[in-house]
Amino acid sequence: MGVRRVSMAGRGRAAGLRDGFARGWRDGACRAISESAPLFGAVKxxxxxxxxxxxxxxxxxxxxxxxxxxxxxxxxxxxxxxxxxxxxxxxxxxxxxxxxxxxxxxxxxxxxxxxxxxxxxxxxxxxxxxxxxxxxxxxxxxxxxxxxxxxxxxxxxxxxxxxxxxxxxxAHAGRFRPMQVGPEYRSDVCFIGQAFRNRVAVFDAAASGLKGLRVRIFGGLWERLRSFRRLKPSIRLGWLPVDESVRYYNGAKIVINLHRPAEAGSDNRNTLNLPGRSINPRTFEIAACGAFQLTDRREDLELYYRPGEELETFDGAADLVDKIRHYLAREDERSRIAARGLARTLREHxxxxxxxxxxxxxxxx
Incomplete structure (x- = not known):
């Protein structure tokens, strides 16, 4: 029993060292990118x-x-x-x-x-x-x-x-920016936004694949989930202030960006039923925090970021879970993609x- 306690303590220390090293690398990389980013030379x-x-x-x-x-x-x-x-x-x-x-x-x-x-x-x-x-x-x-x-x-x-x-x-880079946050803001996976129908469908389908992970979900209407009871410990209902969103983005290993549905219906007033072809402002804001982003695709995404290089994309719930598991196991790859996304944002967006x-x-x- 004593050997087991020592072994568990040793694994805990090792995990803590790995996490501390990863966060130190991220903080240093984000600081270096932010300090070296060219200032926009405005001519009034x-x-x-x-x-x-x-x-x-x-x-x-x-x-x-x-x-x-x-x-x-x-x-x-x-x-x-x-x-x-x-x-x-x-x-x-x-x-x-x-x-x-x-x-x-x-x-x-x-x-x-x-x-x-x-x-x-x-x-x-x-x-x-x-x-x-x-x-x-x-x-x-x-x-x-x-x-x-x-x-x-x-x-x-x-x-x-x-x-x-x-x-x-x-991105308002003065507000959405890399920062150190306490353990209360940390998670494996974070999503901030209203529970539009398409989002509910994805999280219901992904719920079993998220088991065992530190998941945080913020926003209204998440009672719509069939899996609400299972995910309830991870959900905080209601509006989250912008500055709190920034902290949770910074504390997450992976931030999900899932666009709202464009189809005409109860979640919007798109009476002409036009498709959603363009990325939302959140795409830029997550990247500006130096966070690793998993986003669904929109047509103009590649005008602003390179998937697989500056952020990552997913197609449906199964792919989302696969990508989450893949990148949680690859700290270095995840961190470098996030760093490149930050650099691109400060440079151009x-x-x-x-x-x-x-x-x-x-x-x-």
Missing amino acids: RNLRVLFIPQGFEAIDDGVAEGLAQNVTELYTASPERMYEQASLVRPDLMLVLNGLHVFPADYPAQLEAVRGLGIRTAVWFADDPYMTGDTVNLAPLYDTVVTHELSTVELYRQIGCGDVHYMPFA SYPARVNRLLSELGYP
Whole structure:
């Protein structure tokens, strides 16, 4: 019995040393990448911009930071006060983020009044294609439409929008960043997001394959799971603040990114049933934390990351479980992929760089 206790203690110490070494390697690699990442060399345009945020802080703050580095004058107003502020500062451009959910009923009238002042208006839709039942009515109200979703570009042109652009979102690197976290944030596998039907199906199918792993799942509606009782110890229901999400990303060996369903139904207002072809902002945010990411595929993914080199992909629940087991057993391979994903994100997918590209697309070189 004494020999067994010693053996178990020895294995525990060995595992602790391996984990400590792996975390030390990760911390050092992330620090070196972050410190050596080239700073975005913004050349400020002589441009006055009024920014109307959407109320989702991670994207709002990132876009605001990007604008601040790319224009000489930046003003911000709530949706309720967009006309009041526009009439006061007379911007060259009023950029509205998303224009959904938190915007007041009179916002279309305010928008028309702003255009009546001769001010160029633009919207950057963040929920395409999931809210096309609403966006097809809103898009024609703007001079310029920007969408992060490939499938809606032609839609907006077909309904009469004359100036339409495709532009993905990015990562707010000041917020989504590598950091050391305590054991309470650590896991083998982490997923943060609402329990949309496709996600429920994947986790139900994967539940037995996750047995014995430290799994953390955050978000609403996870009572939909058939395997809810089995996975309940791993689930925290409800909204998770952004800064807590960052800590859990940093503490996870593997972060799953599973896009929401695009099919028309109870989980969205995609009344035109357009496919989801583009990656979500979370793809960039997970990578910016230096976390290893397992994501389902979207058509434009390889424009931004190299699967197998800077993140990894999966196709269905069985493949997800196989990939989880594969990469949990290969610490070095997993860490190097995550490090390359971080480097690519800092190099190309920060908001200052993305907003610079956006303004050029809109005709402000």
